[in-house]
Amino acid sequence: MENSSLHSLIETIVLTSNNNITITNGAGEILYFNPKHWTVYGVKQEDCLGKTVYELEAKGVFNPSITALVIKKKQQVELMQQTLTGKTIMTTAYPIFDSNNQIQFVVSYAQDQTEINKLHLQYKELERQIQNYQQVVKALRQQETAQYRNKKMEEIKRTIHRVANTNATILLLGESGVGKSMWARKIHQLSNERNEPLIEVNCSTIPESLFETELFGYEPGSFTGAHKQGKKGLIEQAHHGTLFLDEIGELSLSLQVKLLKVLVEKKFKRVGSNTDRTSHFRLITATNRPLEEMVNKGEFRLDLYYRINVIPIEIPPLKKRKEDIVFLASHYLSIMNNKYHMEKELHTETYEYLTEYHWPGNVRELENLIERLVLTVDSIIIYPSHLPQALFKNKQMEPDIIDLPLPKNNESLKARLERIEKHILLHTYKQYPSSYKVADLLGISQASAARKLKKYRAE
Ligand SMILES: Nc1ncnc2c1ncn2[C@@H]1O[C@H](COP(=O)(O)OP(=O)(O)OP(=O)(O)O)[C@@H](O)[C@H]1O
Missing domain, CATH: 1.10.8.60 (Helicase, Ruva Protein; domain 3)
Structure with missing residues (x-):
């Protein structure tokens, strides 16, 4: 094939490629820059040709220059670049060596990741929404309708219905498992924000070191291991909805300060950013700890206690x-x-x-x-x-043989055995007033236990 046709073939391949292709010489001087993709970098072909990648890097056209790295390392490099137009580009570049093992050309391929990143963020947002709906569906499936007969619970329900759509801050108190989270979800469902997110945060499960990034989010590249595109914090996710901070009594004093600051100032900054952000949310907190006692002992901040204790609702334990x-x-x-x-x-x-x-x-x-x-x-x-066994107050007790009644004069063995049987049955029945349990403990049928108990209890 003639040189000119080979050249035009290569030109067509490069032009029709979805990648942005740049070719430089060994000194980083741009020999070819795919004109179709100037929108990605924000510079035209004519502004690049003949310039070095070092000059363009200094102007911020791309950062960092992958070609410069290939020249330095003398090997293939892959990295993410930021461009003048604010895009994120995935680039791969290869060195081409001459017969003296010197770099003659560097060819780099770049793909605009901005759309992919956007899709990724949308995907994450959808994932979060799905999680929300899953919670709602789970609650519906489990028929998480509060069941109660107790008068106090009836009052609680009335209070909740009254305050649900007022946006007032609610503090749910009560032992573990009494239904605080269930009532928090109920409040959200009854509120005007029911179609907005309900963000549930268990304060006891977020490690101290991650509290800020989890709650406030972070900017791209703020720390090692951070997502490249940054992350929305839980507070930001709760915008227009409800933020439910469960187990708030488990927050350390230093985290209480950070939380209080957001609640007072009503704004926050993502980690790695100086820009204030706002999030308007309804706050519900819950704890099984005695917050007032903790305040007296200096374990919980009084100012935070006042902030969250606007409408306290105490859910009684089941035994009450x-x-x-x-x-x-x-x-x-x-x-x-x-x-x-x-x-x-x-x-x-x-x-x-x-x-x-x-x-x-x-x-x-x-x-x-x-x-x-x-x-x-x-x-x-x-x-x-x-x-x-835990449902029976005392441990299973064997009747003590020493306590057994002494034989009466001329008492037959049969009569004596019956007296002992009576003693054992009544003694066991006193501990466990159920013919089924007695039968189970003494290894007899329930019918036999019931018959014997009827007889001996009547005597
Ligand atoms: N009155 C009720 N009617 C029906 N189900 C209830 C009721 N109260 C609680 N539950 C159920 O009991 C379980 C425990 O409730 P929940 O998780 O809300 O308790 P909690 O007080 O938040 O506990 P913890 O303090 O451990 O977080 C859930 O499955 C909830 O649906």
């Missing part, structure tokens, strides 16, 4: 609303039956045991127990004997 236990138990039973396609039932005596228990893990513990029972009990009916 016994009427809710039965209600919640049958609610979860029907949810689990539906979920696992079962038809389990709780025996009346089982309900009694559930009501007597003190539920340190509150509704969460009850929910988990019902799920476990539905999955592990073979029979249709769930009897007290299927309940875990």
Whole structure:
């Protein structure tokens, strides 16, 4: 092939390529610059030809110059460039050596990543929205409708309905598992911001060192390991919506200062930026810690306490609303039956045991127990004997043989054994007032336990 046709063939290939191709000599002087892509760099072909990459780098046309790096390293280089037009370019450059092993040409290919980055950001935003909707769907699927009978809970519901669309700051208090997060979600759903994001942040799970970048976000390249395009913080994501700070009592004093600053000034800066940003959000916080006590001990800042304690709502523990236990138990039973396609039932005596228990893990513990029972009990009916030991106040007790009644004069062995049996049965029944549990503990059938108990209790 003639030199001229080869030249025009190469020219066509370069021109039709999607890459921006630049060719320099070994001194970095531009010999060829694909004219089609001047918009990427913001300079025309005629402004580049004959110039060195060092001159263009100094003018900020691109930064850094990949060709300069190839000349320095004498090898292929790949990197991301920023251009005068504010674009992010992915570039790869190769050296071409002459017979003396000196660089004769450097060919670089550049691809505009701006659109890809934009798509990536949109993708992340969609991912975040999906996560939000997933939470909503999960709540709906689990029929996360608050179930209660207790009067205090009825009052709480009324307060929540009253304040939900006022934008007032709410502090949810109560033991772990009482439903603080559930009520926070409910408030958001009832508020005017229901179609905006609800950003849930568990303060106890964010490491101190990441708190600022997580909450405030960061600018591109602010620290090693940062995403190239920077990141929106949770506070920014909550803009126009609700920011729910769970476990706020776990925040260290230094993080409390940082949080207070945002709440007072209503603005923040992304890490690595000097620009103030604002985010308007409804604040809901929750904790199972005694905040007032913590304030007195100097573990929680008084000023932050005042800021978040605008409308405090204390959710009572399950043991203080016994009427809710039965209600919640049958609610979860029907949810689990539906979920696992079962038809389990709780025996009346089982309900009694559930009501007597003190539920340190509150509704969460009850929910988990019902799920476990539905999955592990073979029979249709769930009897007290299927309940875990923790639900029985005292440890299982064997009747003490020394306490057994002494033989009466002329008492037959049969009569004496019956007296001992009576003693054992009544003693066990006193500990566990359930014929099922007695049967289970003594290894007899429930029918036999019930018959014997009826007889001995009547004597
Ligand atoms: N009144 C209720 N009716 C129905 N489900 C409830 C009720 N209260 C709590 N739950 C359920 O109990 C579980 C625990 O509730 P949640 O996570 O809201 O508790 P929490 O107080 O936020 O706990 P923690 O302090 O550990 O974060 C959830 O599955 C929630 O849906």
